Amino acid sequence: MKVQVLRDILEFNDTLADQNRSMFDAKKVFVINLMSSPGAGKTTLLERTLEEGVLRDYRIGVIEGDIQTTLDGERLEALNVPVVQINTAVACHLDGQMISNACTALDLDNLDILFIENVGNLVCPAEFRVGEHHKVVLLSVPEGADKPLKYPLMFHESSLLLITKTDMLPYTDISLDTVRRNAMRVNNTIDIIELSAKTGEGITHWGEWIKAKRKAHFGT
Amino acid sequence: MKVQVLRDILEFNDTLADQNRSMFDAKKVFVINLMSSPGAGKTTLLERTLEEGVLRDYRIGVIEGDIQTTLDGERLEALNVPVVQINTAVACHLDGQMISNACTALDLDNLDILFIENVGNLVCPAEFRVGEHHKVVLLSVPEGADKPLKYPLMFHESSLLLITKTDMLPYTDISLDTVRRNAMRVNNTIDIIELSAKTGEGITHWGEWIKAKRKAHFGT
Numbered sequence: 001m002k003v004q005v006l007r008d009i010l011e012f013n014d015t016l017a018d019q020n021r022s023m024f025d026a027k028k029v030f031v032i033n034l035m036s037s038p039g040a041g042k043t044t045l046l047e048r049t050l051e052e053g054v055l056r057d058y059r060i061g062v063i064e065g066d067i068q069t070t071l072d073g074e075r076l077e078a079l080n081v082p083v084v085q086i087n088t089a090v091a092c093h094l095d096g097q098m099i100s101n102a103c104t105a106l107d108l109d110n111l112d113i114l115f116i117e118n119v120g121n122l123v124c125p126a127e128f129r130v131g132e133h134h135k136v137v138l139l140s141v142p143e144g145a146d147k148p149l150k151y152p153l154m155f156h157e158s159s160l161l162l163i164t165k166t167d168m169l170p171y172t173d174i175s176l177d178t179v180r181r182n183a184m185r186v187n188n189t190i191d192i193i194e195l196s197a198k199t200g201e202g203i204t205h206w207g208e209w210i211k212a213k214r215k216a217h218f219g220t
Numbered sequence: 221m222k223v224q225v226l227r228d229i230l231e232f233n234d235t236l237a238d239q240n241r242s243m244f245d246a247k248k249v250f251v252i253n254l255m256s257s258p259g260a261g262k263t264t265l266l267e268r269t270l271e272e273g274v275l276r277d278y279r280i281g282v283i284e285g286d287i288q289t290t291l292d293g294e295r296l297e298a299l300n301v302p303v304v305q306i307n308t309a310v311a312c313h314l315d316g317q318m319i320s321n322a323c324t325a326l327d328l329d330n331l332d333i334l335f336i337e338n339v340g341n342l343v344c345p346a347e348f349r350v351g352e353h354h355k356v357v358l359l360s361v362p363e364g365a366d367k368p369l370k371y372p373l374m375f376h377e378s379s380l381l382l383i384t385k386t387d388m389l390p391y392t393d394i395s396l397d398t399v400r401r402n403a404m405r406v407n408n409t410i411d412i413i414e415l416s417a418k419t420g421e422g423i424t425h426w427g428e429w430i431k432a433k434r435k436a437h438f439g440t
Contacts, residue, residue: 037258038342038371039363067343069369090373092312092343120370121343122258123287123312142362142385143259149289150340151258153310165362171391 013128016096020103020131027108029061030214031116033094033130035154036138037147038120041164041197043072045138045206046115048197050079054207058112058214063102065094065119072117082106093124099131113210122147126154133217134159141165145178152186160191160209167196233348236316240323240351247328249281250434251336253314253350255374256358257367258340261384261417263292265358265426266335268417270299274427278332278434283322285314285339292337302326313344319351333430342367346374353437354379361385365398372406380411380429387416 024031034042046062049055061082064073073085084102086094099116106114116132118125126135137158139147142165148155155161161183163176176194183190193209195202244251254262266282269275281302284293293305304322306314319336326334336352338345346355357378359367362385368375375381381403383396396414403410413429415422 037340037363038367039257039360066370068372069366071366071370090347092341119343120257121312121341123339123341124344127310140259140362142360142388143257146289146291147258150286150291152288168362168388168391171388 010127013096016100017129017131020096020099021133023103023108024114024131024133027111028218029108029111029114030210030217031114031132031134032210033116033118033125033132033135034138035118035122035125035135035158036120036164037122037140037143040120040138040140040143042117042120042138043075044197045162045164045195046076046117047079048200048203049207050076050081052200052203052207054204055113055210059110061106061111061114063094063099063106063114063116065098065117067091067119082111088119092119092121093128094118094130095128096130113214122151122154126151126157134213136160136162138162138164139179141168141172141174145174145182148179148182148186155183155186155190158187158190159213160193162202162206163192163194165196165198166194166201167198230347233316236320237349237351240316240319241353243323243328244334244351244353247331248438249328249331249334250430250437251334251352251354252430253336253338253345253352253355254358255338255342255345255355255378256340256384257342257360257363260340260358260360260363262337262340262358263295264417265382265384265415266296266337267299268420268423269427270296270301272420272423272427274424275333275430279330281326281331281334283314283319283326283334283336285318285337287311287339302331308339312339312341313348314338314350315348316350333434342371342374346371346377354433356380356382358382358384359399361388361392361394365394365402368399368402368406375403375406375410378407378410379433380413382422382426383412383414385416385418386414386421387418
């Protein structure tokens with residue numbers, strides 16, 4: 001019975017995710033679902049992306065998902081972008097319904113790119129589509145190279161792996177070659193960008209990746 | 221309906237957790253449920269705990285929870301302790317049934333302390349009791365000081381917070397005072413130990429904490 005209930009929940013979620021996706025396509029809003037363990041640097045990445053101006057030609061919005069607090073939303077609102085904060089209370093992931101609700105508070109006609117920052121969790125968010133064009137997973141250097149093998153669905157579902165906090169490489173024994181090899185084992189088409197929000201390494205590359213994917217999807 | 225189903229699942233889990241706990245008490249096995257984000261250092265902590273011999277007078281066993289792979293179980297088996305590996309496949313946490321099943325493969329009559337290493341996830345494992353005497357949460361320095369506020373249930377349910385990877389303090393801007401203050405805001409009786417598996421800082425303190433709690437519970 002538990003399995004049947006889970007299947008119903010996922011099917012209902014897929015329906016809502018498809019509706020969201022149709023809405024985003026109609027409005028030409030390119031949507032990226034950012035996922036990672038807690039503390040891998042999702043909010044800091046968005047801060048740097050906005051501060052560096054690598055997407056300065058695009059109108060950007062953010063949906064912030066957290067179990068509790070508006071701390072992350074406040075950090076991004078300070079950078080003068082529209083932010084909708086979702087507090088999931090007990091839910092360990094965002095779902096299609098939450099994103100649909102959050103979008104009613106956004107002016108989609110005046111957005112080109114929407115970032116959805118999921119709840120910090122390397123497991124559950126991968127199971128729930130929200131209508132995004134691409135899922136992007138962040139893995140921070142201190143977390144270790146074995147994570148793609150231990151949490152394969154997340155890396156399998158993502159179009160891009162951002163290896164974050166590369167400034168910490170000298171202080172760990174992680175091998176980036178091993179990270180790349182492990183990620184490719186579960187998803188041999190995944191793109192990989194190394195990035196440090198502290199030094200700025202990779203931020204431009206990340207911006208170019210978004211622009212190229214947006215152009216590939218919308219043609220402009 | 222979703223809420224009712226969730227409540228049924230949690231109530232059923234509590235029943236199994238209570239049965240496990242009765243079994244552990246009857247066998248005088250002291251059980252610690254280790255939880256954290258992926259990559260916070262649960263397996264490395266157990267390796268160091270065994271290698272340093274801080275619990276050398278106790279017979280130790282480990283139940284390893286991972287979605288996929290036996291990588292962590294193999295690391296610990298190399299240290300000559302009985303290890304049962306659980307692969308949860310899709311489940312984002314361990315539950316009472318999984319621990320009950322795993323215990324059939326352990327000789328509880330010949331164990332004094334059982335470590336349960338949960339799935340790397342700062343959210344869901346906190347909701348599911350497994351029969352443990354204490355929940356212990358690890359928060360690694362690179363994850364940032366805001367985590368107790370953003371994932372409050374995990375810190376609320378835990379008896380002890382281990383702040384791990386303190387050797388990385390010089391390379392981050394985290395304030396341990398802020399971590400402590402945030403943890404106390406959600407749980408003002410939580411114990412806190414700072415620890416580095418790399419330098420060995422705090423490992424003895426951690427061992428003493430376990431011995432004291434075991435003695436407090438079993439009287440020996």
